[in-house]
Amino acid sequence: MAATTFLSVYDKFLDFLVEKATPEEILSFxxxxxxxxxxxxLVERKSAGLLTSNEESLLEQMAEFDLLVTILKAKAHKVSRQA
Known part of the structure; x- marks a missing residue:
C-alpha cells in the first residue's frame, strides 16, 4: 500500500463527514x-529502525489522523448520549 493510498483514506474520511455527519455514522467509520x-x-518497521524518512512522516500523519478520528468519535458519542 503506497503513501498516496493512505492519503486517500484521509480524503475518504473527510468526504464521509461531509456526506454523513450524524453521530452514529461518525461512530461507524x-x-x-x-x-x-x-x-x-509501519509500526513494526519503526520498532526495528527500518523506516525511511518518508515512511516516518507518513506514520506521523497516520497518528494524527487516528487522533482526529478518536476525538471526532468521542464527540459523536457524547452527542448521541445527549439525544
Missing part, C-alpha cells in the same frame, strides 16, 4: 483491514 495492516507494518 473504520479504516479497511488492508489499511490497518499497512499501519501495523
Amino acid at each position: 473504520q479504516v479497511s483491514d488492508d489499511e490497518k495492516e499497512f499501519a501495523q507494518n
Whole structure:
C-alpha cells in the first residue's frame, strides 16, 4: 500500500463527514483491514529502525489522523448520549 493510498483514506474520511455527519455514522467509520495492516507494518518497521524518512512522516500523519478520528468519535458519542 503506497503513501498516496493512505492519503486517500484521509480524503475518504473527510468526504464521509461531509456526506454523513450524524453521530452514529461518525461512530461507524473504520479504516479497511488492508489499511490497518499497512499501519501495523509501519509500526513494526519503526520498532526495528527500518523506516525511511518518508515512511516516518507518513506514520506521523497516520497518528494524527487516528487522533482526529478518536476525538471526532468521542464527540459523536457524547452527542448521541445527549439525544
